[in-house]
Amino acid sequence: MTLTDTYLMDPHYRPDLIEPAAQQAWEATARFRATETAAGSDARPKYYCLSMFPYPSGKLHMGHVRNYTIGDVLARFHRLKGFNVLQPMGWDAFGLPAENAAIAHQVAPAAWTYSNIDYMRGQLKALGLAIDWSREIATCKPDYYRWEQWLFTRLFDKGIIYKKMATVNWDPVDHTVLANEQVIDGRGWRSGALVEKREIPMYFFRITDYAEELLSGLDELPGWPERVKTMQRNWIGKSFGVEIHFPLTPRHQAGEPVLKVFTTRADTLFGVTYVAVAAEHPLAQQAAATHPALAAFIQECKQGSVAEADMATMEKKGMATGQVVYHPFTNAPIPVWVANYVLMGYGEGAVMAVPAHDERDFAFAQRYALPIKAVIQPAEGALPLPLTAAYCEPGVLFDSDDFTGRASQDAIAKIALVLKNTQLGDRRTTFRLRDWGISRQRYWGCPIPIVHCPTCGDVTVPASQLPVVLPENVVIDIGSPLKKMPAWFNCACPKCGGAAERETDTMDTFVESSWYYARYASPDCDTAMLDARAQHWLPVDQYICGIEHAILHLLYARFFHKLMRDEGLVPCNEPFTRLLTQGMVIAETYYRDLGEGKKQWLNPADVELCSGVWVLKADGQPVIHGGTEKMSKSKNNGVDPQAIIDQYGADTARLFMMFAAPPEQSLEWSDTGVEGAHRFLKRVWKMVFEHLEAGAVSAHFGGMRSSNEQAIRRQLHQTIAKISDDIERRQQFNTAIAAVMELMNALAKLDASNAARALRQEALEAIVLMLAPIVPHITEALWTALRPGTQLLDHAWPTVDASALVQDEIELMVQVNGKLRGKITVAADADTASIEAAALAHADAQKHMEGRPAKKVIIVPGRLVNIVA
RNA sequence: GCCGGGAUGGCGGAAUCGGUAGACGCAGCGGAUUCAAAAUCCGCCAUUGGUGACAAUGUGGGGGUUCGAGUCCCCCUCCCGGCACCA
Numbered sequence: 027m028t029l030t031d032t033y034l035m036d037p038h039y040r041p042d043l044i045e046p047a048a049q050q051a052w053e054a055t056a057r058f059r060a061t062e063t064a065a066g067s068d069a070r071p072k073y074y075c076l077s078m079f080p081y082p083s084g085k086l087h088m089g090h091v092r093n094y095t096i097g098d099v100l101a102r103f104h105r106l107k108g109f110n111v112l113q114p115m116g117w118d119a120f121g122l123p124a125e126n127a128a129i130a131h132q133v134a135p136a137a138w139t140y141s142n143i144d145y146m147r148g149q150l151k152a153l154g155l156a157i158d159w160s161r162e163i164a165t166c167k168p169d170y171y172r173w174e175q176w177l178f179t180r181l182f183d184k185g186i187i188y189k190k191m192a193t194v195n196w197d198p199v200d201h202t203v204l205a206n207e208q209v210i211d212g213r214g215w216r217s218g219a220l221v222e223k224r225e226i227p228m229y230f231f232r233i234t235d236y237a238e239e240l241l242s243g244l245d246e247l248p249g250w251p252e253r254v255k256t257m258q259r260n261w262i263g264k265s266f267g268v269e270i271h272f273p274l275t276p277r278h279q280a281g282e283p284v285l286k287v288f289t290t291r292a293d294t295l296f297g298v299t300y301v302a303v304a305a306e307h308p309l310a311q312q313a314a315a316t317h318p319a320l321a322a323f324i325q326e327c328k329q330g331s332v333a334e335a336d337m338a339t340m341e342k343k344g345m346a347t348g349q350v351v352y353h354p355f356t357n358a359p360i361p362v363w364v365a366n367y368v369l370m371g372y373g374e375g376a377v378m379a380v381p382a383h384d385e386r387d388f389a390f391a392q393r394y395a396l397p398i399k400a401v402i403q404p405a406e407g408a409l410p411l412p413l414t415a416a417y418c419e420p421g422v423l424f425d426s427d428d429f430t431g432r433a434s435q436d437a438i439a440k441i442a443l444v445l446k447n448t449q450l451g452d453r454r455t456t457f458r459l460r461d462w463g464i465s466r467q468r469y470w471g472c473p474i475p476i477v478h479c480p481t482c483g484d485v486t487v488p489a490s491q492l493p494v495v496l497p498e499n500v501v502i503d504i505g506s507p508l509k510k511m512p513a514w515f516n517c518a519c520p521k522c523g524g525a526a527e528r529e530t531d532t533m534d535t536f537v538e539s540s541w542y543y544a545r546y547a548s549p550d551c552d553t554a555m556l557d558a559r560a561q562h563w564l565p566v567d568q569y570i571c572g573i574e575h576a577i578l579h580l581l582y583a584r585f586f587h588k589l590m591r592d593e594g595l596v597p598c599n600e601p602f603t604r605l606l607t608q609g610m611v612i613a614e615t616y617y618r619d620l621g622e623g624k625k626q627w628l629n630p631a632d633v634e635l636c637s638g639v640w641v642l643k644a645d646g647q648p649v650i651h652g653g654t655e656k657m658s659k660s661k662n663n664g665v666d667p668q669a670i671i672d673q674y675g676a677d678t679a680r681l682f683m684m685f686a687a688p689p690e691q692s693l694e695w696s697d698t699g700v701e702g703a704h705r706f707l708k709r710v711w712k713m714v715f716e717h718l719e720a721g722a723v724s725a726h727f728g729g730m731r732s733s734n735e736q737a738i739r740r741q742l743h744q745t746i747a748k749i750s751d752d753i754e755r756r757q758q759f760n761t762a763i764a765a766v767m768e769l770m771n772a773l774a775k776l777d778a779s780n781a782a783r784a785l786r787q788e789a790l791e792a793i794v795l796m797l798a799p800i801v802p803h804i805t806e807a808l809w810t811a812l813r814p815g816t817q818l819l820d821h822a823w824p825t826v827d828a829s830a831l832v833q834d835e836i837e838l839m840v841q842v843n844g845k846l847r848g849k850i851t852v853a854a855d856a857d858t859a860s861i862e863a864a865a866l867a868h869a870d871a872q873k874h875m876e877g878r879p880a881k882k883v884i885i886v887p888g889r890l891v892n893i894v895a
Numbered sequence: 896g897c898c899g900g901g902a903u904g905g906c907g908g909a910a911u912c913g914g915u916a917g918a919c920g921c922a923g924c925g926g927a928u929u930c931a932a933a934a935u936c937c938g939c940c941a942u943u944g945g946u947g948a949c950a951a952u953g954u955g956g957g958g959g960u961u962c963g964a965g966u967c968c969c970c971c972u973c974c975c976g977g978c979a980c981c982a
Contacts, residue, residue, distance in 0.1 A: 081982055122981065194980075205980040257899050257977075334978050338896040367896095386896090459979090466980065534980070574976060576899075581979095610976080656975090685920070686907060690900095692975075694907060698921050705935095706920085712935090756911065764909075764919035771919090774936090839915045844963040846915060870949095884962055886914050894962045 035718060035811045039711035041675025041803065048803040049154055057819060058156040060112035062562040073109035074563045075101040076543055076602075078571035078579075079116045082142035083123055086149040088611040088657055088683075088695065089572065091667045095680045095800075096608055096689050096759075097570045098155045102799035103753050105156065106823040112563055114546035115150060115157045117143050119166035120471045120535045122205060128470075128502035135470040136498035139166060149668060153676045154802050161549040165472075165538035170545065172493035173555035174537060175475040179486035180593060182476070186232050189484065192463050193332050193371060196224035200504050203467040209331040216504075223328045225306075228465035228531075229474060233585050237262055237457040240584055249604030251690070254576045261577050263458025268292035268442045270378065270451040272301060272351035272360065280449045285309065285351045285362070286374040288456055292445075293437040294380040296426040297401035299391065301351055301378050302344060302363045304370035309362055313347035320345055320364065327366045342367050342390055354450040355427060365390065373456065381416065388416035401426050402434065462582065464534040469506040471532025472496070479519035479526040488520050494528065506530060539579060540586035543569070543601060556595045569602035573690070576607060606689060606757055613663040613695040615652035616640060627652075627662035630695075654694055665695055677801035678704040684759040684800050706767065707804055710797070713770065714790055714808050723783045731781050738772050742789045743830040745769045749796050750823070759800065766793055787812070792824040839890035840865045842874040850891070858885055865891040 036043075052058065063070070077097035080090050101113040117139075124135035131138070143164060150157070163170055181187045195204040199217035203226075208215045233240075241262045244255045270292065271284035278284070285301060303310050305327035314321040323345045330336060344365040351360050367386070368377055381391035382400040391398050402421040403409040409417055420434035429437045445451030465474065473494040475487040487494055497514055500507040508514060508530040519526035547560040565587075571579065580602075587601040616633045617625040632643055640649050657664045670679045682703035687693040731739065745765045752762035773789055776782040791812055798805040798818055809818035833854050838861065840848045848870040852861055862883050865871060875895040882894040 078982095083982090118982070203980075206978095207981045253899055260898050261978085263898095332980090335896080338978085340896095462979080468980085535982070536979095539982080572976090572982090573900085574982080577977060578979065579982080612975095653974095688908085691908090692901090696907065696921070699907070702920055708935095751911085758911085760907095761909065761911090761919080767919055837915095841914085841963075844914090844961095849915085882962065884914090886963095889914055890963095892914080892962055 039708045044807045045803040048806050058158050060158045062559050070110040073104040074112045074566045075568045076566045079118050081118045084142050086667050092683050095683050099799040101156050113157050114161040116163035118539050119164045124470045161546050163549050168493040168495050171472040175492050182486050191225045192228040193223045195331050196222045202505050206333040212330045228463045231462040233462045237459050257576050265290050269454045276352050287376050287378045288373045292441045293434040294383045297380040297382045297399045298378045299397045300361045300363050302365035302368050304368040304375040306370040307375045310364045385416045465531040474529040476529040477526045482521040485521050536582050540582045561597050564596050565598045566602045568604045570606045573607040608689045609692040610656045611693050612654045613657050615655050615661045615663045616649045629662050674704045677804050681801050685763045688758045723787050739830050743826050746824050747826045795824050840868050840871050841892040847871050847874050
């Protein structure tokens with residue numbers, strides 16, 4: 027049964043009737059099922075449109091609605107443009123919130139997750155998304171993570187995954203590892219205990235092996251926003267510098283121990299006044315053995331979180347170890363300090379400090395009264411001594427032995443060469459990017475397919491024994507239940523058959539989201555990770571995700587794609603050809619102060635403006651307006667998408683989302699804006715209804731049109747051109763909708779003549795088609811009304827009639843000295859001389875020229891004339 | 896702290912490649928319709944001065960480039976995203 031059979035034109039817009047009917051019709055006829063086409067049977071080009079899958083947190087939030095509406099607009103637009111579209115959906119189902127919910131509500135993470143998925147699937151369907159639901163995946167299901175484990179074992183055996191010690195946040199009261207977000211002001215969120223750093227063994231992906239390709243690959247992504255590429259470039263952080271060895275003894279012989287540092291400013295080597303090492307550095311540990319105060323300081327450094335933002339903003343502290351190293355050129359002794367800002371896991375865990383030419387070293391030297399020795403001066407002009415701030419620019423060396431007088435760049439090369447000859451260093455390229463640690467001491471994640479055997483060591487689980495299934499029926503308290511389940515972790519070693527134990531850590535959930543886009547192509551394949559269908563659909567033509575994923579998720583997915591490529595699983599180098607990063611959905615916040623820094627956050631729906639003061643509806647007492655912030659549970663400023671769908675329908679929600687702001691900007695929620703969107707849809711409905719009430723007309727009118735009708739028809743075809751460009755190239759939907767609104771306003775001024783009615787039919791058909799990607803339900807109903815017996819989804823995107831765009835006369839602005847003074851109307855093909863004459867003859871222009879002759883006349887074709895007087 | 900972005904009427908935003916600042920919508924005001932209201936339709940709506948034509952000012956702040964700057968360059972302020980275990 028089609029919509030035509032179930033729906034008759036009603037004078038009132040009824041989304042509550044239209045939307046379920048349209049959705050049922052799409053589902054019944056499998057309208058959005060994507061099929062890989064055998065050669066020749068379908069000439070349509072493929073378009074794989076992917077919105078980032080949601081974490082099944084409980085219910086949809088507005089950020090999801092925005093993300094999926096953007097994806098759906100692009101998917102439906104390309105469908106009308108003749109593409110074979112794939113738009114899938116699934117669930118990023120592993121993660122920390124399920125464990126938190128398990129503790130809070132005494133429910134197993136699996137059960138909680140599956141019930142959330144069922145509810146949210148219903149919500150997504152109510153949004154009317156053109157999704158191929160037959161490809162739905164959930165990352166917590168063994169048939170998904172089995173292949174992740176399979177790839178893990180391949181990579182482990184290839185050496186791309188390895189094990190090493192890494193630092194984590196340790197809660198000494200709960201005896202558990204904390205995520206960075208679970209550390210608040212240096213304390214565990216549940217226990218309140220001061221968090222400590224602890225070293226534990228973890229598995230790592232060698233993403234640094236791919237650093238060069240991840241960097242250069244960005245140049246092959248013209249469809250990515252420049253800012254995302256810039257952030258990734260800076261994150262990878264390729265830098266060219268010099269590794270310098272500081273001997274530990276004054277009469278150093280080749281091969282004896284040295285302290286290694288890396289610097290991009292080897293030209294400042296003669297300005298080194300101390301070296302700083304991390305608390306965990308062997309030199310520091312050694313010194314601490316006989317130095318109680320130093321041991322205490324090192325202990326202090328181990329407090330606090332491991333988050334880089336915390337490390338960078340904390341107070342810079344240090345202590346002298348009493349040890350010295352020797353300058354590789356002058357052999358002068360240099361004191362070794364321990365500093366809390368030097369990270370062991372980063373570079374060599376030691377840095378050379380040049381206070382005169384580095385801001386951070388300068389501040390540290392001032393604090394601890396360390397010497398500041400300047401060795402670089404500007405190429406022109408002198409350095410003001412003594413320094414009041416570090417001079418960080420490159421320049422010319424002085425007080426630097428043989429290197430004095432050389433420019434920085436030149437000196438770096440020369441110093442590196444001499445160091446190389448004396449075996450005390452060399453040129454080196456480093457990356458800021460670190461290897462990706464994927465071990466998590468948590469339950470609700472993909473088990474790491476490793477068996478620890480006392481004789482064979484770490485052994486990968488053979489493919490025939492995969493998946494290593496995560497038990498779902500568990501009771502959660504603090505810490506992972508896997509570590510308390512001997513029946514689960516005791517096993518036989520796959521190699522020697524002896525008694526062994528499974529790894530109880532699970533993988534970072536970023537691993538699942540790094541390859542899901544590929545699995546949508548082969549969602550039901552049970553013989554391989556991917557099959558031939560992946561060759562057909564990949565790469566993703568359009569990916570849509572939040573800007574917050576600009577670095578980690580998108581970099582990991584690019585990395586995984588290259589891993590899969592090197593396994594022969596995918597045909598291309600990059601996963602996402604074009605990327606759109608959407609902004610957040612924000613809303614007003616309101617609160618009451620409860621004292622002691624505590625606030626009671628009130629939902630905007632429960633607050634109203636009463637004679638200029640915000641009050642709570644319930645008690646009429648004033649509340650404080652806290653500004654607009656990202657919709658969140660903690661600020662209680664979320665608007666439930668379900669409530670909007672129930673009250674106005676999905677089309678209104680979608681229209682508001684697309685109209686209120688361009689997709690990359692943050693979007694401010696507005697109840698009156700939603701009403702405005704709804705009002706517009708009612709207007710469109712009414713205009714079509716009234717047009718059809720007056721009887722059938724043909725869009726193909728051969729008679730004369732008035733000049734007004736010609737102008738409106740020109741506007742119609744300009745609008746078609748603009749909207750096509752707005753959606754396809756600019757991906758800016760708010761201006762596309764505004765253009766339709768303008769066209770509607772113009773159309774409202776047409777009369778009831780045959781010519782006008784024919785034009786109205788043509789325009790309404792085009793409007794309905796152009797709005798279809800944004801508001802698919804109402805437009806489907808209106809189309810069947812305008813063109814009985816046909817369906818919108820079988821129709822093509824409207825085309826521009828070039829002959830309608832022709833204009834005889836155009837209007838030009840007239841400026842005098844850059845200020846607007848009037849307008850002139852000239853023939854569209856007027857030559858420069860006549861335009862200039864017309865502008866100079868303009869009375870207001872002459873007035874402002876005040877009798878001065880025109881020195882110059884600038885004509886911008888089709889736009890303006892500027893008279894310089 | 897570091898990296899990336901943003902700031903335009905009462906509000907959301909438009910101005911796409913340096914060329915009419917404020918499209919479109921929201922709110923507000925005035926009118927039509929109505930017994931009345933809602934809904935709907937029409938009109939006005941940057942600021943200041945002026946009855947008006949018009950003039951001056953105006954895109955976070957300061958400076959610069961240009962015939963011309965919301966747009967480009969330099970400096971500053973505030974806000975947002977990310978910082979490797981939130982997803």
